[in-house]
Amino acid sequence: MEYIMDVIFFIMGAFFGSFFTLAVYRIPLKKDITHEHSYCPNCNHKLAILDLIPIFSYIFLRGKCRYCKQKIRIRYFLLEILSGIVFLLYAKSFSINWNYIFTEKTVLLMLGLLYFCALFIIAGIDKEKKQIQKSVLGYGLIIDMIYIIYVCVFEQKNIYGYVIYLILMTLFVLIDTCILKRKLDTNYTIQILELLVIIAIFSGEIISYYTILFTLIWIAITCLINCIKRKKNKVVQKQEKIKLPIGYYLCVINIIFLIINNFLIY
Ligand SMILES: [Zn+2]
Structure with missing residues (x-):
């Protein structure tokens, strides 16, 4: 079974x-x-x-x-x-089995899968086009909201911990829509920050910390490899700006750590 x-x-x-x-x-x-x-x-x-x-x-x-x-x-x-x-x-x-299928674990699993959907799509678009779509971020935020309501109502977690994230998010969205509307390039940075807030709300502090740490390691390694490749080619090209899909790195690593963390807990 x-x-x-x-x-x-x-x-x-x-x-x-x-x-x-x-x-x-x-x-x-x-x-x-x-x-x-x-x-x-x-x-x-x-x-x-x-x-x-x-x-x-x-x-x-x-x-x-x-x-x-x-x-x-x-x-x-x-x-x-x-x-x-x-x-x-x-x-x-989550080590769910048929006997205990209607428990809070199942609700968390379903929320997690819906959250993964957001990460998968953000990662895919960022890898292909080097951009992050607002509509998908919005979807991720909705899942976060449901998650906050769930943990505050059923697990009696303190809502104040999340308020700071929501204030941050509001701030980023305001900057994104009002100030940076004309300069399209700089919006990417703000959107990465918005993605980080979404990740932080759902994953908690420790997993978010590891997600960021390993993303930085990934970025460092990629830059190093690019650097070596350039030197090998010996073609003196104009310093082309290589845009890294940071959102893609964040999503992939976050998914891996959420799974590992669960295996350790349950
Ligand atoms: Zn065809």
């Missing part, structure tokens, strides 16, 4: 993974993500249900569009598997 639950969470994750691909593609283009039908980006043919089964469709179609035979990037297939594994591991980390 235990395996059935594992399978359910893996399938759920795989379906969400295929949704993330769609969201990462459509949100920056300001396209609808819930009502509009899925279609092939190459030939614009509407996709049938058989083309939309996560993981399996890719295998059966041998990685090609059924209609125009255009290759589908293997990245989508891998993302569906990865997302399935993340959902499965996160569910396992």
Whole structure:
């Protein structure tokens, strides 16, 4: 019986993974993500249900569009598997079983998965386009609010600890919308700070601390590798500004630490 639950969470994750691909593609283009039908980006043919089964469709179609035979990037297939594994591991980390399924742990698990959705989409868009979308940050903040209400009502946590985060968030959003509206480039920094607040509310101080620490290590290593690569090439180019997807690093590391932390607690 235990395996059935594992399978359910893996399938759920795989379906969400295929949704993330769609969201990462459509949100920056300001396209609808819930009502509009899925279609092939190459030939614009509407996709049938058989083309939309996560993981399996890719295998059966041998990685090609059924209609125009255009290759589908293997990245989508891998993302569906990865997302399935993340959902499965996160569910396992709560060590929930069928006998005690209606407990506070299950509520926290569901909230966590909804929070992961925000992180997955933010990470995807940041990695592809080096930008962070306000609408997804807004969604993350809504999940945070539900989380705050939950822990304050059911776990009697002190709400004042969260008030400071919310004040900070309000401040960042104000700066983001009022002052920096014209200079698009600088908005990225503010949006990273907004993302940090969202992470801090959901993960608590210790996990946030590790998330930031390991993000800094990742940035340092990436810069070092870039530096070595440049010297090897010996091409004296204009000092091109390399923009790092910091939001992507933060999200990936945060997910890893939330899972590890749960395994240690439960
Ligand atoms: Zn096609």
